[in-house]
Every structure is written in C-alpha cells, then in structure tokens.
Amino acid sequence: MQYLLKYSETMNHEAIFKDRLRAAGERFTTPRLGIFRLLYRQGPLSMPKLIDRAGSEGIDSVTVYRTVELFRRLDFIQEVGLGRQRLLELSDDYEAHHHHLVCGQCGRIIDFDSAAIEAELQRVSRAQGFQLRTHQLEATGLCRQCAATAATA
Amino acid sequence: MQYLLKYSETMNHEAIFKDRLRAAGERFTTPRLGIFRLLYRQGPLSMPKLIDRAGSEGIDSVTVYRTVELFRRLDFIQEVGLGRQRLLELSDDYEAHHHHLVCGQCGRIIDFDSAAIEAELQRVSRAQGFQLRTHQLEATGLCRQCAATAATA
DNA sequence: AATGATATGAAAATAGTTTGCACATGCAGT
DNA sequence: ACTGCATGTGCAAACTATTTTCATATCATT
Ligand SMILES: [Zn+2]
Ligand SMILES: [Zn+2]
Ligand SMILES: [Zn+2]
Ligand SMILES: [Zn+2]
Numbered sequence: 001m002q003y004l005l006k007y008s009e010t011m012n013h014e015a016i017f018k019d020r021l022r023a024a025g026e027r028f029t030t031p032r033l034g035i036f037r038l039l040y041r042q043g044p045l046s047m048p049k050l051i052d053r054a055g056s057e058g059i060d061s062v063t064v065y066r067t068v069e070l071f072r073r074l075d076f077i078q079e080v081g082l083g084r085q086r087l088l089e090l091s092d093d094y095e096a097h098h099h100h101l102v103c104g105q106c107g108r109i110i111d112f113d114s115a116a117i118e119a120e121l122q123r124v125s126r127a128q129g130f131q132l133r134t135h136q137l138e139a140t141g142l143c144r145q146c147a148a149t150a151a152t153a
Numbered sequence: 154m155q156y157l158l159k160y161s162e163t164m165n166h167e168a169i170f171k172d173r174l175r176a177a178g179e180r181f182t183t184p185r186l187g188i189f190r191l192l193y194r195q196g197p198l199s200m201p202k203l204i205d206r207a208g209s210e211g212i213d214s215v216t217v218y219r220t221v222e223l224f225r226r227l228d229f230i231q232e233v234g235l236g237r238q239r240l241l242e243l244s245d246d247y248e249a250h251h252h253h254l255v256c257g258q259c260g261r262i263i264d265f266d267s268a269a270i271e272a273e274l275q276r277v278s279r280a281q282g283f284q285l286r287t288h289q290l291e292a293t294g295l296c297r298q299c300a301a302t303a304a305t306a
Numbered sequence: 307a308a309t310g311a312t313a314t315g316a317a318a319a320t321a322g323t324t325t326g327c328a329c330a331t332g333c334a335g336t
Numbered sequence: 337a338c339t340g341c342a343t344g345t346g347c348a349a350a351c352t353a354t355t356t357t358c359a360t361a362t363c364a365t366t
Contacts, residue, residue, distance in 0.1 A: 027332055029344065048322085060346045065323065081234025081289070084225070101283045112277050120269045121292060128263055129297030130254045136234075137290040139274060144282030180363055182313065200353085213315045218354065220313095 013040060013094055017076075020093075024074050031059045035067045036076070040094065044080060044087035044109070080136050091134065099136065103143035105150070110143065166193060166247055170229075173246075177227050184212045188220045189229075193247065197233060197240035197262070233289050244287070252290040258299035 017036050018028045031054075038053050039045065045053070047068070051061045068088060071077040078091045080100065089095065099117075101110040117137065125132040142150060170189050171181045184207075191206050192198065198206070200221070204214045221241060224230040231244045233253065242248065252270075254263040270290065278285040295303060 027342095027344070029332070031345070051322095061322090062324080062347080063345060066344080079234060081232060081239060084232060086234055086239065101278065101281060101285075103283075104286065110281055110283065112281065114273055114277055116273045117270055120267055120273070121290075124265050124267055125254065125292065125294065128254060128265065129300070130256075130263065130292070131295040131300040132254075132292055133257065133294040135290065135292035137274075137288065139278065139283070139285055139288035141278065141286040142284040147282070147284040180312070182363070184314070204353095214353090215316080215355085216314055 017094075020074065020076070026070065026074070031063050032067055032070075034059055035064060035071075036090075039077065039088060039090050044089040046085050046087055050088060075134070078134055078136065080138060100138045101143070102138060102140050103146055104140050105142055105146035108143045108145075170247075173227065173229070179223065179227070184216050185220055185223075187212055188217060188224075189243075192230065192241060192243050197242040199238050199240055203241060228287075231287060231289065233291060252292075254292050254294065254296070256296035256299055257293050258295055258303070261296045261298075263296065 014033065014036070017033070021028050021032065034057050035050070035054055038050060038057075042049075042053065047064075050068070051064050054064045055061065068077065072079075075091055076094070077088050080087050080089055096113075097118075098111040098113045101112060103109075121135060122132065124130075141147075167186065167189070170186070174181050174185070187210050188203070188207055191203060191210075195202075195206065200217075203221070204217050207217045208214065221230065225232075228244055229247070230241050233240050233242055249266070250271075251264045251266045254265060256262075274288060275285065277283075294300075
C-alpha cells in the first residue's frame with residue numbers, strides 16, 4: 001500500500017511530533033504522521049471527517065481510531081464538545097491555547113483567549129487542591145452577522 | 154405497560170418542567186417525566202447509563218433517544234464533554250450554573266462557579282459582537298487525593 | 307367518553323467502533 | 337545497508353450504538 005503524503009515545507013512541528021512520539025517509546029509511522037498533518041492543517045475535525053480525510057490518503061478507519069486513542073493518551077490532542085458533536089484538535093503544545101465561540105446558526109467558530117480567564121481558573125484550581133492539566137471552554141450563541149439577521153427578521 | 158415511577162415529595166421543578174413542555178406545544182408524558190427525573194436526581198449521565206436507568210423503569214431506549222433530542226431542542230439539557238465521554242445534564246434553568254474540574258485518575262467531578270469567569274466571558278462576547286447563549290468550561294487534571302498519591306508514588 | 311393528533315415500543319435497518327489475525331513496517335543492532 | 341523482531345496496519349467480522357418504520361397506546365381537547 002502506497003501513502004499519498006507529500007512533504008511539507010515547514011518541518012518544525014513535525015520534528016517535534018516525531019520526538020515526542022519517540023520519547024514516549026512509540027513508533028513514528030507514516031499513517032500517524034498523516035493523521036497528525038490532517039489535524040494540524042485542517043483544524044478541529046469530527047471523527048467522521050477525520051476518518052474520511054484519512055481514508056483519501058489511504059489510511060484505514062481502524063488505524064484512525066487507534067491513532068486517535070494513542071494521541072489522546074499522549075496528550076497530543078484534546079476533544080472539544082461543540083454542541084452535539086465532538087471535535088478533535090491538536091493540544092496546546094502544537095496549537096496556541098484558545099477557546100471557542102460557536103455560532104449556533106451558521107456554525108462559524110471564533111477563537112479567543114483571555115488571560116483573565118486563565119488566571120481565574122488557576123486560582124479556582126489551587127483553591128480546590130486540583131492539579132490542573134488541560135481545560136476547554138466553549139460558548140454557543142449567535143455571531144455578529146447572524147445576530148443582525150435575526151434582529152431584522 | 155406499567156411505569157414504575159413514584160411521586161417525589163418536591164413537585165416544584167417538575168411543575169416547571171411540565172409548564173415549559175406545554176408552553177413549547179409538547180406533550181407531558183410519563184416517559185418524559187421519568188427521564189427528566191433521572192437527570193434531575195442522578196446528575197450528569199452518559200447516554201448508555203441513562204438508557205440503562207430508563208430501561209429499568211420500563212422506558213425503551215428509542216424513547217430515550219427521542220426524548221434527549223427533544224430536551225436538547227428545548228434547551229432543557231446540555232451536553233458536557235468530559236474527556237472522551239459525553240454526559241447529559243439538566244441545563245442552568247434547572248441546575249444552578251456551574252463548571253467542572255474532572256480528575257483524570259479517579260473520575261471525581263468537582264463543581265465550581267466563578268463570577269470572574271462569567272463576567273470575562275460576557276466581556277469577550279460583547280467585544281466580538283457575539284450574542285452569548287450558553288457555555289461550558291471543563292478542566293481536567295488531578296484531584297487533591299490523586300495528586301497526593303501521584304506525588305508519593 | 308369520543309376524537310384526532312402525537313408519542314411509544316418493538317423490530318429492522320444503518321452507522322459507528324472494536325477485535326482477531328495475517329502481513330507489512332519501523333527501528334535497534336549488526 | 338541488512339537482518340530480526342516487536343509492533344503497527346489493513347481487512348473482515350463481531351459487536352454496539354443510533355435511526356427508521358410502523359402498529360398500537362396515550363395525551364389533550366371536545
Ligand atoms: Zn453565525
Ligand atoms: Zn483557557
Ligand atoms: Zn482523583
Ligand atoms: Zn459559566
């Protein structure tokens with residue numbers, strides 16, 4: 001079986017990916033790199049979409065399941081639950097930490113980050129004796145455009 | 154078919170539930186009340202668990218799927234994505250608004266709320282022209298007990 | 307109580323996920 | 337670079353979860 005991967009111009013994050021994989025005693029394989037690239041390039045993806053994209057690169061769905069499980073175990077990815085669907089996204093080590101405002105009308109996703117929220121979460125965790133590792137914050141509502149449309153309608 | 158529901162001492166939230174259902178032009182039925190009660194009493198439940206509990210009250214799994222779909226549509230419930238699993242929880246109208254610290258070791262869930270986070274989220278939304286409706290924040294890490302165990306191990 | 311509209315349960319159909327196994331591949335040691 | 341072995345991969349099949357279909361039961365209204 002031949003994989004259809006092309007080598008990208010920037011090797012940086014992929015080198016980090018490889019190192020982290022090896023450091024965990026896991027093998028660096030072509031399908032794993034392929035799935036990593038999809039997540040890196042295509043942003044948050046649902047499982048069905050990821051399986052579909054991977055499929056068109058010759059990667060079997062079973063391998064996607066197993067790789068996602070591996071990535072999750074190694075904290076390479078995190079799952080964000082937007083409404084009813086769960087999306088997979090590279091964790092903060094690869095993607096700058098941020099949160100989401102999701103428009104329930106058009107599906108648009110606005111990224112944001114807030115130092116105030118981060119600090120407050122740290123404070124709350126400390127107060128509870130909780131050793132914070134990761135977190136996600138998602139808000140749903142209407143984006144500027146859809147809110148305007150809804151107002152005139 | 155006989156339902157095994159017993160009437161609870163506090164009728165308050167159930168009356169509200171009934172009213173909200175009727176106001177939306179939906180029927181108030183025994184299975185719907187049963188599922189509402191399960192969620193009210195048993196806190197956040199995964200779909201399999203909810204189906205199981207409902208099953209022991211004589212409610213079919215298909216009805217659970219349809220009812221959850223209805224409750225979601227009417228904003229009676231919200232889905233929180235704790236790690237890999239999705240849990241169903243009554244929305245803030247029934248349950249006081251709060252967020253979760255989830256221990257990745259023992260699964261313990263610590264509820265918390267923070268006025269500072271709420272205010273900041275409002276501010277960010279306003280700045281983006283985003284009309285906020287709901288939001289969820291979940292953090293993962295180690296609870297006090299598990300952190301202590303991990304430190305000594 | 308009778309009526310009409312809708313919800314429900316049971317079965318069947320689909321879709322999503324996991325498992326078992328033969329073969330392919332990554333990688334450590336030569 | 338070549339070899340050997342441990343592990344990853346794809347395929348098929350098992351299994352589980354979810355949706356659809358339809359006859360019957362239940363709800364709200366008259
Ligand atoms: Zn929008
Ligand atoms: Zn954050
Ligand atoms: Zn714990
Ligand atoms: Zn909040």
